[in-house]
Amino acid sequence: MSENLLEVRNLKKYFPITAGLLRRTVGHVKAVDDVSFTVKAGETLGIVGESGCGKSTTGRMIMRVLEPTSGQIVFDGQDITKLHGKELRAVRPKFQMVFQDPYASLNPKMGIEEIIAEPLIVNGVSRKQATERVVHLLERVGLRAEDRHRYPHEFSGGQRQRIGIARALALNPKLIVADEAVSALDVSIQSQILNLMMDLKKEFNLSYIFISHNLAVVRHISDRVGVMYLGHMVELADKRSLYANPRHPYTEALLSAAPEPKRQGRRERIILQGDVPSPANPPKGCPFHTRCPKVMDVCKVERPALKEVAPNHLVACHLYS
């Protein structure tokens, strides 16, 4: 087992809600509530969950573009939670991000060369070297060297996502957080980008945190998968173990609800009742107890801790205690 590249400990993000005459804080939206996990070098950790579960917030906190309320982020042995300004900028090259929206993630007023070279220029690489690197990166992600003279509006969604990936790679990062990186793309384009990302991972010895709502995509690209619900990590396991043998009732329902494109041998579908509760007013006890088909009395009072129930398989559920 290799060293942990990233350790996230008890990460929390609360957004205050204000009300009343004096705009007092009357509560918090608990977007991320006590999440811990690790990512090893060269590993891909998938994070799945439905909208509002806190997966993107988690990703952004790790990338240090959003301030955590509390908790600790240790990257490559260094605590980066409290770094700011110059110090933060000094470590940034080691972790980069690929974004969801291929249209919004590229500055429309900048040429492709400028976009990809920006991380290099900002970090003091000479123009000439930067251009060489841009050419290399463009070719590596399946575009042409001449494309660096063009502007984003001249590219399709899939091509823009390639440009976004090239930019993320510019500084030779160790970790890339991909936040719904293929969600906005058509299936045929999606597979192009997934294949590209898997190739690049091998070539550059990258680690990924791959955030998505699409269970099949996460399964395809990840080594380990974490399932989030209402700001909590409810299950975290090796991919095979998680998909073949989901332990948490939520994971089970989620897997059964995702439609598989085949007609024979479809699994029995578990239809959850109701909606996800509001993170501004989460239920007491287990966050899932309001919709859980296997709810017990203890679930309503006590929040289960994330515990290892099988080798490398962690679940937060009272069924296993």
Add this chain to the structure above:
Amino acid sequence: MAEPLLAIKNLKTYFISKDAEVRAVDGIDIEVQPRQVVCIVGESGCGKSMTSLSIMRLVPKPKGKIVDGEIWFNGRDLLKLSEDEMTDVRGNEISMIFQEPMTALNPVLTIGEQITEVLLRHRKLTKRQALAKAIEMLQFVGVPRASEIVHEYPHQLSGGMRQRVMIAMAMVCEPKLLIADEPTTALDVTIQAQVLELMKKMREDFDTSIILITHDLGVVADMADHVVVMYAGQVVESTDADSLFAEPTHPYTKGLLASIPSLEEEKDVLYSIPGTVPDAAAFPQGCRFADRCPIAQPSCREKMPELREVKPGHFVRCDLV
């Protein structure tokens, strides 16, 4: 087979502007039998949404125009009806639900007002009777607290609830045909499962035929009796759902299925269809998929293949299979 409920013949819907003619729908034929669920599947820009809007004669004016074809519904050609006659059909005999339940509901009218509006238009009811019917319908589609919800506004509901409201609104006049344009794309997986289940129930209880437009082959496998695969404004494959998944025949359909990661089986490398969809303002002369097709021959680029029956009931637009 019985007389089809809906028969689209050689429908062509173009967007005509000063400098371009975009052939969004370019000569499609689709039949829908009573009580049948027909899925139209394809990637963005393939013309599937324009097909549905053409059936409703709601193609955005002034640029969009149905330039040719017939749409036979219940013994009448919808394209020959006057605008007044067509408004009697909409919401009454054919109704429609859309992708974004948030934007598809009027934010300043209560849920009750929006549902009763349909009843008051098509049925001779008093306001009070209409409201009672609306509440009944909301209960039927599984909206809790229906008698209170009718006085609330769309922004007070969750995404899943809004889509249920849309379905209630569409079904309240018990139409013979429901057109659902990506009804679950904006929803989470667990909510998607609820809504798909509800649509099945609607078909059972009201004997309604459904045209389901989606890009998700998983949803197709779950819902469809018959599948129509569209590519670049044309139907490339049309067959019953079982044979589509058992023997996909058109290279595009095959590629599409192969490029989707699976929940259940390991795929090392996903197949990916190279390239991107051709520009709808300048389609190539021959087969529109030829540039991306792994089995393309020079002849494919010269002549447009016809949609031909390769097996009983299984139509494919490819000369090489």
Add this chain to the structure above:
Amino acid sequence: MGTYVVRRVLGMIPMVFLITVFVFLIMHAAPGNAFDAIMNPAIKDIEQLKEQLEHNAGLDQPLWWQYVHWLGLFVTGNWGFSFTHHVPVTDLVGPAIRNTLILGILAEVLTIAVGVPFGILQARNPYGKFDYTSNIVLFCLYSVPFFVFAIFMIYFFAIDLQWFPAQGSTGTGPNAGTLGDHLYHALLPALSLAVVNSTVYSRYTRGSMLDVARKDYVRTARAKGLEEGRVFTKHVFRNGMIPIVTQFGLDFGNMVGGLIITEGIFQYQGMGQLVIDAVNGRDYNVIMATTVLIAIGVLIGNLLADILYAVVDPRIRYD
């Protein structure tokens, strides 16, 4: 909503307070005072008399004292005496507010009554010949400064045709002071404000309606089988009016400015004219009173627009 109104009203108090402090300071930073302006330099012992008068008016006290003194009197309803008009300020302000309200309301009613329907007319048949030509005409009209327009109005309707009075807020004779007489005098200045302003509303209404017409829920309304007329009244119009209400709120400050200038041009005896005269005559008490009132007027106008906004749009929650 209640909390919101309370918070807004409470928020207005420091605002008004600060405004009075500023105006007070500015006034007193200026060289000279009202007595310089009104006294005949031929009077004997002018310095002594002036000192006496200034002493009586409290002008020899420290500035902060003068302000506190003024504030104390002001909140108890004693707004002092006009140095130039020799009457209590309250006597001046009453009729001025009335006249300004007549003019302002008339102008706003005309603006909206012309601008909004015209914009709707354009939006009902967009990109047609009528829409195209009227757009150009409106754009040109919008570029005519309203006071230039006012001058032309005076030239044609007051001087050439003699249909309306060129100035003043009331006439003489048996009808003087009736509502009809007031409206007759207010019509020309109101029109000159309204014509140019209504072009803003037309453009805005047209844009807003066209914007809403593209919305998904309008498509839904059509998919329900509603007739075009009903789609428009129930769905397009209601939603299209929301930004217009916002525009109304934003406009309020501008309207007050426009009123002051229009009153100046037409010599119309409202708050604007009062302010102009008071400033020219260094009439402190009048300046302070009118300033506070105008500030409060603007604040109330903004508040009303915000409340109206919440009424037409159920999505807005104030808490």
Add this chain to the structure above:
Amino acid sequence: MSASPATAPEKTQAQPRGRVSKSPTRLAFERFMYNKAAVVSVIVLLVIIFISIGAPLFTHLDPTHQYLTETDAPPGGVHVLGTDKNGFDLFSRDLYGGRNDLLIGFVDTLIVMGIGILLGGLAGYYGGWVDSVIMRFCDFMLNFPFLLLIIVLTSIFNSSGVWLLIGVIAIVFWPPTTRMVRGLFLNLREAEFVLAAKMAGAGPWRIMFRHMLPNIMGTIVVNATFTMANLIAAEAALAVIGFGVQPPNPSWGNVLYDALDYFTLKGEPWVWLPPAGLLTITILCINFIGDGLRDAFDPSFEK
């Protein structure tokens, strides 16, 4: 693609056929040049600017000199457009007056936009208390009876120079612009390309000026144009009630002010028609340019 029959490799697809790549700014410029009304307006405006700056080329008379023996003279002779009741030569005042109007419009637009971009940018980018402080101040200024402030200040510091007026107008007009710019920055703050720039290690200034500003510059330029038209109209409006540029310094507005009496309006249209016309044409041209710029920067806007 129709032009490339061979199986083109994936990467060459969906790109413009053999066109030279053009930057968004260049495309906007080309769209602007295509707009006839806007281009004509630019030319007319240039002519107006030329005749006011080059006023000495057209008249040798001093606009600030009172020809006390020739008051209220009709057009003709030395005084091409006659003189007004104070004996000022109207032709030279109309020509020279444009200098002040255009100066006020131009300088104030620069000041207002400068303040707006700086404060609005800071408020929108940083949010939090920076935003609160700036916006509270803006609110205060917006609610301040600004016209009153102008009237009071100009009459108190009674001077015929334009710089006080320029200062006062700037004080009054910066808040709406600041608010608008803040809104634009706020919209972009969470944009993914801004996050990407942060990830690249760009500092706040680089993000604000290299990433955010270029993306809102179009809107700002359009707004600046309309603001300039408003500022020129505002000065003239003040002058019409006697609080704008103070005589003998000429401006189109104060020429109008001196024409505001029954006899002048009725019998001497040469006094008030030229300044009114010049003012209107100038504002019209600037507005047409603004309209053209808006269409150029945002081609989707109503077309």
